[in-house]
Amino acid sequence: MRLGVLALQGAFIEHEQALQRLGVDFTEIRQLADLEHEYTNKNCKLDGLIIPGGESTVQGKLLHDLELFQPIQELIQHDMPVFGTCAGLLLLAEKISNDERCHLATMHITAMRNAYGRQLGSFFTEAEFKGLGKIPMTFIRAPYITEVASDVEVLAEVNGKIVAARQGKQLVTAFHPELHNDQHYNDAVHAYFLQMINE
Amino acid sequence: MLNNRWELNKNLAQMLKGGVIMDVTTPEQAKIAEAAGACAVMALERIPADIRAAGGVSRMSDPKMIKGIQQAVSIPVMAKCRIGHFAEAQILQAIEIDYIDESEVLSPADDKYHIDKTAFEVPFVCGAKDLGEALRRIAEGAAMIRTKGEPGTGDVVQAVRHMRMMQAEIRRLGSMAEDELFEAAKQLQVPCELVQYVHENKKLPVVNFAAGGVATPADAALMMQLGAEGVFVGSGIFKSGNPEKRAAAIVKAVTNFTDAKMLAELSEDLGEAMVGINEQEINLLMAQRGQ
Numbered sequence: 001m002r003l004g005v006l007a008l009q010g011a012f013i014e015h016e017q018a019l020q021r022l023g024v025d026f027t028e029i030r031q032l033a034d035l036e037h038e039y040t041n042k043n044c045k046l047d048g049l050i051i052p053g054g055e056s057t058v059q060g061k062l063l064h065d066l067e068l069f070q071p072i073q074e075l076i077q078h079d080m081p082v083f084g085t086c087a088g089l090l091l092l093a094e095k096i097s098n099d100e101r102c103h104l105a106t107m108h109i110t111a112m113r114n115a116y117g118r119q120l121g122s123f124f125t126e127a128e129f130k131g132l133g134k135i136p137m138t139f140i141r142a143p144y145i146t147e148v149a150s151d152v153e154v155l156a157e158v159n160g161k162i163v164a165a166r167q168g169k170q171l172v173t174a175f176h177p178e179l180h181n182d183q184h185y186n187d188a189v190h191a192y193f194l195q196m197i198n199e
Numbered sequence: 200m201l202n203n204r205w206e207l208n209k210n211l212a213q214m215l216k217g218g219v220i221m222d223v224t225t226p227e228q229a230k231i232a233e234a235a236g237a238c239a240v241m242a243l244e245r246i247p248a249d250i251r252a253a254g255g256v257s258r259m260s261d262p263k264m265i266k267g268i269q270q271a272v273s274i275p276v277m278a279k280c281r282i283g284h285f286a287e288a289q290i291l292q293a294i295e296i297d298y299i300d301e302s303e304v305l306s307p308a309d310d311k312y313h314i315d316k317t318a319f320e321v322p323f324v325c326g327a328k329d330l331g332e333a334l335r336r337i338a339e340g341a342a343m344i345r346t347k348g349e350p351g352t353g354d355v356v357q358a359v360r361h362m363r364m365m366q367a368e369i370r371r372l373g374s375m376a377e378d379e380l381f382e383a384a385k386q387l388q389v390p391c392e393l394v395q396y397v398h399e400n401k402k403l404p405v406v407n408f409a410a411g412g413v414a415t416p417a418d419a420a421l422m423m424q425l426g427a428e429g430v431f432v433g434s435g436i437f438k439s440g441n442p443e444k445r446a447a448a449i450v451k452a453v454t455n456f457t458d459a460k461m462l463a464e465l466s467e468d469l470g471e472a473m474v475g476i477n478e479q480e481i482n483l484l485m486a487q488r489g490q
Binding site: 008012030031053054057066086113118120123138140141176179 | 206208210214215216217218233234235236237292295296297298320322447451454458
């Protein structure tokens with residue numbers, strides 16, 4: 001298995017470290033040439049893509065500026081498995097309730113940016129994730145999901161707000177699984193994504 | 200680890216990595232910076248080049264001006280307080296700033312003590328010239344480090360010097376024997392645990408950005424190749440001929456900092472860069488403030 005990690009801005013190295021711990025091969029996507037390199041005969045060889053936390057405005061702009069927007073959107077529309085955390089969730093959301101911008105918009109969810117306020121609102125908690133039990137969740141100036149369509153499965157809620165969801169081969173979390181590296185946790189959400197790819 | 204503020208604050212810096220933090224003085228500039236791809240903005244009344252030109256005592260910005268910028272953009276907003284001026288820091292925390300820069304760009308309020316940053320809920324970023332300074336600031340509670348460089352000069356030489364110094368000292372600690380670390384901690388005047396962390400992980404325990412004198416996409420790429428995890432650009436953008444274009448070019452340069460072909464394209468037609476002053480021509484070395 002070989003995954004792409006979108007490495008335009010943000011905490012992509014933390015995702016790469018999680019993949020290394022799980023023994024999965026990956027490549028960084030920083031520009032169009034990196035993605036084109038993964039094609040043979042017009043078929044993308046990547047088994048999935050991770051969109052990391054960071055600033056959604058920056059990553060969204062760079063996707064366009066570096067001509068990655070359309071090819072990545074098409075790959076996701078053609079069922080390339082994708083996992084977005086925090087800013088990654090916002091990039092995949094069809095609608096952002098408090099921002100006129102939307103980005104890849106491949107997932108039928110409405111998200112709210114900076115839903116917990118500024119940095120003083122950032123927090124850590126432990127909560128149930130469907131099928132994984134209680135897992136650690138770190139929210140950094142995080143969004144949450146305010147609405148989901150009927151084809152979206154809710155995977156986790158914190159204080160009545162949706163913080164993880166899945167639609168087909170698309171997985172999003174408002175929190176940062178890549179920041180947790182303890183043996184008890186064992187990169188459970190990344191392992192969940194790998195399992196999704198193999199389904 | 201339940202709601203450990205330092206951990207959460209360190210995590211916010213991790214989200215800023217690979218990004219460019221831009222100095223802005225008005226809501227309009229803040230919007231330009233956000234649209235150009237800034238991952239955060241630093242709100243201040245005067246950019247370092249103007250502080251340098253004006254002389255006199257330089258203080259925390261008017262909270263009203265900072266709030267105007269907070270309302271103008273959706274990305275994190277940082278602001279500067281004077282070294283050791285914990286009351287200014289308390290005020291910035293009260294208006295829910297996302298990051299406080301305890302900065303040598305402003306006139307120091309205390310020539311001996313830095314702020315006890317562990318007493319705060321909001322994160323701090325601090326400047327450092329070498330590993331000892333960086334680890335002392337982290338011991339005081341800083342959740343992010345940046346090189347001091349020499350602000351407001353458009354001259355990158357000091358940022359390069361500080362980043363090289365830090366990286367060289369990190370490599371030196373990394374190759375030491377365990378029983379040599381105690382003496383190293385003594386020499387660096389920092390806690391042993393931090394020296395042990397650097398020895399084991401070959402990096403600082405927090406994110407490390409470059410700052411001070413970055414004016415071109417090439418400067419940004421240079422700092423990233425020297426090991427910076429992101430870049431602050433102060434006077435370099437809004438003191439140049441075409442701020443929008445230069446800002447966007449620096450953002451792209453930080454993402455693709457090893458691609459010389461792309462850097463060449465990005466460096467074309469940027470208009471006039473800030474004029475800049477060489478370090479030999481200036482009377483005030485801001486980097487000497489706060490050790």
